[in-house]
Amino acid sequence: NISPSTTTRRGLFKKDRTILILRWRICGQESDRVILESTVQNAVHAFGHPVSRVPIDSAGQLLIGWPFLIMERLEGSTLASGLEDQSLFQKLPDLMASLQVGIHQTDSTGLRTRLANAGVDIQGMTPESMLDRVSKLAEATGVAELTAIRQWLTERWPTQPVDPVICHGDFHPANILVAGGEVTGLIDWGNLMFTHPEYDVAISHMIMPIGPLCLDGNLPPRYDLRAAVEWAMAEYLAAYGA
Numbered sequence: 001n002i003s004p005s006t007t008t009r010r011g012l013f014k015k016d017r018t019i020l021i022l023r024w025r026i027c028g029q030e031s032d033r034v035i036l037e038s039t040v041q042n043a044v045h046a047f048g049h050p051v052s053r054v055p056i057d058s059a060g061q062l063l064i065g066w067p068f069l070i071m072e073r074l075e076g077s078t079l080a081s082g083l084e085d086q087s088l089f090q091k092l093p094d095l096m097a098s099l100q101v102g103i104h105q106t107d108s109t110g111l112r113t114r115l116a117n118a119g120v121d122i123q124g125m126t127p128e129s130m131l132d133r134v135s136k137l138a139e140a141t142g143v144a145e146l147t148a149i150r151q152w153l154t155e156r157w158p159t160q161p162v163d164p165v166i167c168h169g170d171f172h173p174a175n176i177l178v179a180g181g182e183v184t185g186l187i188d189w190g191n192l193m194f195t196h197p198e199y200d201v202a203i204s205h206m207i208m209p210i211g212p213l214c215l216d217g218n219l220p221p222r223y224d225l226r227a228a229v230e231w232a233m234a235e236y237l238a239a240y241g242a
Helices: 006-016 031-046 086-104 107-118 129-140 146-157 197-207 224-239
Strands: 020-024 068-072 166-167 176-179 182-186 193-197
Touching: 006 146, 031 068, 086 166, 086 176, 086 182, 086 197, 086 224, 129 146, 166 197, 193 197, 197 224
Parallel strands: none
Antiparallel strands: 020 068, 166 193, 176 182
16 A cells, blocks of 8 residues: 555645556566557657656566556546447547547657667567467467468568558557547557558457447447447548548
8 A cells, every 4th residue: 555645645636737657567577568668658649649658667677576657647538438428439430540540640760769779679569570479379289270370371461561650559449538529548559560551450440349339338239239330440441541
């Protein structure tokens, strides 16, 4: 129990107007991931996108045995949690598309340089590294389906761009913060990838129908939810393309 007293906490908030969030990793071997996330968030924040700044990270040190980072709290709640509001749901495709396009249009050179300077393995953040993991898994398990997937991917592997875009890698309504109908933040940058923008769009298109967009349990009948998700996905793709 290391929280300050209520009186102290209120005084701090009134003075600084900033709330900080402590993000702990529950594995002591995840120090590299902490450095990755803090470097990415600070860089993308500096580029002008609504991403939480990280003023402090563990930088190889541990807090009670765990690596950590401390980031500024962004205003709002997740887009997924507020979709019982029909007006917000109608805005979902445009909100997602405009935010994602803005990230994709940002030159990735500066971020890749910052990551390399921080000692992050850039090669591990490419599709080739993913294919390598699939191949190793297929070889280790001998599962026929994995071997077939590896073969299918290898035969259809696209040439990678010279200047790859910044792909969030987990871009969906539960990782987008909104307040007053506007985007206030994009969170959870642990799956960042440098590649074609289509990769990021495909990830979003895959994730959206897996979990319910509305998380408060007050779901409409199943067929209505399915239709709503299908509409949202189609509109999101159209908005991104536009």
